[in-house]
Amino acid sequence: MGNPFNPGAGRKPPYLAGRGKVTSSVKTDMRRVYEDSEGMRPVIVSGLRGMGKTVLLRELDDFARSQGWVAIWVEASKGDSLARKLAQAIYVELRRLRSAERLTGRAFEHALAVLRSFQLKIDPSGAYSFGIDIDPAKGYADSGDLSLDLGDLLGALGEAARDAGTAVLICIDELQEASIDDLRALNVALHNIGQGSAPVPVFFVGAGLPTLPAVLAEASTYAERMYRFYTLDTLDAGAARAAYVEPVEELGSRWESDALNAAIEAAAGYPYFIQQCGFCICEQIEPPAAITVVEVTAGIELAREELARGLYRSRWDRATVKGKEFMRAMAIDDGASQLGDIAQRMGKKSANGLSVLRDRLIRDGLIYAPERGYVAFTVPGMADYIERAEEM
Known part of the structure; x- marks a missing residue:
């Protein structure tokens, strides 16, 4: 099937x-x-x-x-x-x-x-x-x-x-x-x-x-x-639940409650991850068997590995050495990063010296400016990938 x-x-x-x-x-x-x-x-x-x-x-x-x-x-x-x-x-x-x-x-x-x-x-x-x-x-x-x-x-x-x-x-x-x-x-x-x-x-x-x-x-x-x-924007909890549940029900299977909650939490409303995670989970079951925490735990890890090899790695590899240093400084923040903080982490006296590097990363589609003086990643989860890559 x-x-x-x-x-x-x-x-x-x-x-x-x-x-x-x-x-x-x-x-x-x-x-x-x-x-x-x-x-x-x-x-x-x-x-x-x-x-x-x-x-x-x-x-x-x-x-x-x-x-x-x-x-x-x-x-x-x-x-x-x-x-x-x-x-x-x-x-x-x-x-x-x-x-x-x-x-x-x-x-x-x-x-x-x-x-x-x-x-x-x-x-x-x-x-x-x-x-x-x-x-x-x-x-x-x-x-x-x-x-x-x-x-x-x-x-x-x-x-x-x-x-x-x-x-x-x-x-x-x-x-x-x-x-x-x-x-x-x-x-x-x-x-x-x-x-x-x-x-x-x-x-x-x-x-x-x-x-x-x-x-x-x-x-x-x-x-x-x-x-x-x-x-x-990212999906709310109700939409994320529907994105997981509707396809599985069409398959003739069902989610155990704690398994579904774990999958929703891991996706954080990111539609692309929901598709990858759902795919990896369903590869492990034979309908009409229910999806349990065992399949979800393994599926989440497989999905993260898949995104790391493709979506995140391809963008990381496009950046220059200085660009990677800039993005490492961004990855510390939970959400958008202030240019002044990035400059400080990179040992710069002010954010003015980062304008050329910032503009190049924006042109390459790796980051964007949600508001004046701030930057954020164009791909959700990029900061987590950078932090995991640095730990390896």
């Missing part, structure tokens, strides 16, 4: 616990976009690693596809053009819909022509030719101003969807990895297509680390008023 838990980056768990309000709210907006054939405010979902941001985006993408939407998925990455990735993803989706004869007509052909114009502007050398067998649309997406050209592309895509009686969902994961210029262009384009007299039915959802709202605001000052922001 299969294991009911599904650990891994972005993999959909068998039971999506504690995210019902966010999912329901965003889906309600999506329904309004479809019913009114007009856009709604774009959405940003932020949170630490392993909180379920990608899973939430996948849930929305699945919902859109089940409703016959045009669904675009992009994962931003450092050093890679977000505009090019977005154009390529749009091309792949339009080619699929064209082959299936899902989108047809003049509006659709115009969208392809605008996409061709956009592609030629962002990649004039043709190194990333998407094979669009149509002439570019003159006067559209060819100004050389990325924000205006991206707005033309999204507008044409929305008009094609409206003409076909559907809507467009654009999901961009790891959005904080995009360059500031690409983020500025995205902000302007989304702002502009939402300001028209008849906003096109394009709905945008971006996801990233807790730094993302501040990064978007740095790119465009009005971003904080343009988006709807949601934060995914």
